[in-house]
Amino acid sequence: MRFVARPAAALALLLLFSAPAWSGEKDASKTDPNAEKKAAPAGETAAASDKTPTPAQPTAGQPDPAAATTASESSPESAADGGAAAPPAGSGESKIVPVAPLIGERATTFTLESGEMLGRHVMAFSTGVNKFARAPGDTTVLNLDLNLAVGVTDRFSAFIGFTPYGHTHVGRPTQLSLNQAFAGCPLVGTSIYPDINCGAVLPGAAAYVEDYPFATHNGGGVGPLDLGFKFNMLSQQRGSSPVAMAIRTDFIIPTTSGFGSLYSDQVQSGAFNFGVSLIVSRKWSNLMETTLNLPVVITKNPRSNNADLLNQADQFRPGFGFTVFPDKRFQIISEYTAVIFFGSSTQNTTFGPRDPVEGVYGIRWYPWKFLALDLGYRSAFNLNQVTDRNGFAIRVSTTFEPRKPVPIPEALDCSAVVADPTTIDATTGAPVTISVQASATPAGAMTYSYESSGGRIDGSGSKVRWDYSGLGEGTYTISPTVTKGNLKAACGPVSVKLISPPPVPRLACSANPAAPVYSGEYVEVTATATDPKGNPLPYPVTYEWRASGGAVEGSGATVRLNTTGLAPGDYSVTARAEGKGGAADCSAPVNVKSIEPAREIARCQFKKFSASVTNACKNPPLDGVPPRFRQFPNSTLVIEATADPSETHEAASKAMKTKGKAKLTAEQLAKDRAENVKRDLVQRLGLPDSAIETHTSVGKKGGGEANQTMKITLVPQGAKYEPEKQ
Secondary structure: OOOHHHHHHHHHHHHHHHHHHHHHHHHHHOOOOOOHOOOOOOOOOOOOOOOOOOOOEEEEEEOHHHHHHHHOOOOOOHHOOEEEOOOOOOOOOOOOEOOOOEOOOOEEEOOOOOOOOOOOOOHHHHHEEEEHHHEOOOOEEEEEEEEEEEEOOOEEEEEEEEEEEEEEEEEOOOOOOOHHHHHHHHHHOOOOOEEOOOOOOOOOEEEEEEEOOOOOOOOEOOEEEEEEEEEEOOOOOOOOOOOOOEEEEEEEEEEEEEEHHHHHHHOOOOOOOEEEEEEEEEOOOOOEEEEEEEEEOOOOOEEEEOOOOOOOOOOEEEEEEEEEEOOOOEEEEEEEEEEEOOOOOOEEEOOOOOEEEEEEEEEEEEEEEEEEEEEEEEEEEEOOOOOEEEHHHHHHHEOOOOOOOOOOEEEEEEEEEEEOOOEEEOOEEEEEEEEEEEEEEEEOEEEEEEEEEOEEEEEEOOEEEEEOOOOOOOOEEEOOOEOOOEEEOOOOOEEEEEEEOOOOEEEEEEEEOOOEEEHHHHHHHHEEEEEEOOEEOOOOOOOEEEEOOEEOOOOEEEEEEEEOOOEEEEEEEEEEEEEEOOOEEEEEEEEEEOOOOEEEEEEOOOOOOOOOHHHHHHHHHHHHHHHHHHOOOEEEEEEEEOOOOOOOOHHHHHOOOOOOOOOOOOHHHHHHHHHHHHHHHHHHHHOOHHEEEEEEEOOOOOOOHHHHEEEEEEOOOOOOOOOOOO
């Protein structure tokens, strides 16, 4: 009756949980006519029936408490992962968050694995406690288990399980051969077990828990280590098969050995065991996921002091289970498992059924999509000789799943083309910039090409310059194209209008001479009109002149400034040129300088009756003339020479008692004296002949030495000078 009643209770619990879920879905479809269309297809995350966010498709499964301990040393069945199937490999969309079992890679129910995998680079961790019954000895086992699983690829994963603590409770220790009550009894065969009949007429028999062969009293210790791998052959999620199928291997490594340690520890066999499992599962839309596990554990005999302690049986651990609503936050889980011992082994007395058949029923709850809590009730169907056949399974699991990149469809868009400016004077040569705004999905390097109805493109990339040199007036178009890989986008053409307005005149003024002038001199001023490039204007202009001082004489491009009457100072002459391109102004500066007065710069005295220039006259009087003359450009030197009226031929002959120069007169002597001085200045001192004037005179009678004197006067340009009158 119990074998039938417990599944019936599980079915009633299933209907109790499923009714609100179905009702919620119906209400949603009534509210939203498209709800059924929007419902996620098989394998996608189903919306929760309540208003709370539905976690991604769960995968946390609770391992079989009994199997977890046993498998931790001898059975791959103890592997359990969490929840439903992972998304198809390479889909780029994570629809569930798998969680780790206590031992194994991933499971559908508490202790039975799914044929699907965790997924590439998914890491899952779990910890839990499980309790289950065994015979003989009315034995109860409680294990604390840890597990870490890693998805290496979408088809291959690895896991490690460890039982840091296991505890056994023996209700009837006298049913176990290792009890002290049988210490003096003969051993059964070559085992360590005393005969529980203790030499009676009955055949010798041992009594021990076959998957916990050293359980004998209340106590516990460290369990074994389980290293395993799982390989997926068929996958329903990847769309390649209607079912998922995988092979799993377990390498069960003891953490203690020796009879004394094993007797104290009780929760492991102390031998290396190997397991292999065939796993087949199927997900039925979003309603249910079923799984069938067929694991076999090949055991080795535990040894101590180079002797076998017992002959341990191999194990076949078949199991079938299902999870209802595998995509919901709350899931209903039920499974049925058996441990079938086979092969040669030390004869055992279990006082009832030897191979336990059990069921686990419960729920899985996801408070967050990456964290699962499993709560299960466990019961043995056939161990009638055991007083307490009740157990439980509790587990917390979590997962780290790296975000999978979602494939982004490639796109290329050219959103804008801008010309700056859009209208330009073709005569200026100012730059025209073409800018392209483009975007690519995914982002990456883009290349740009341009076609124009005239001119040429300078540069490359998204910003170039349009060279319009040589083009006439008109509207021109530039059409960019953007390329990225195999994608190409044509950008809308942009237009630029070229115009040719009359060039604005530019005017430059110049004065000749540019150096300062004396008042009364003329200055020629010229205005030169050109276009901005310095070329002659293509149209005529008229000129208007004005001056800040003096009088402007003439018209047109060149005029004269009469500086008569201007005081020394700075003046300007301004011109304005006007034509159809506009007007321009320019100015030329004119400087009127002060007139220096004439001044005497040298004087010397001739000997009586002589016109010779003596050394006394040369140095220093004449030698000091050139430097002073050069201080005043364009100046004039005036040489004034005189002679006494008495300096005649007759007077000279009488005075020197010789025959004097014939025809010597005072006027000629004065001229000779002036010419001799001029000749010395020109020939010896290098002064220009044209800059020297001579003036001669005959002094008054009785003038004495004054009538024998020569003087040189410097007359600066513009200065007035009048020779002295005798």
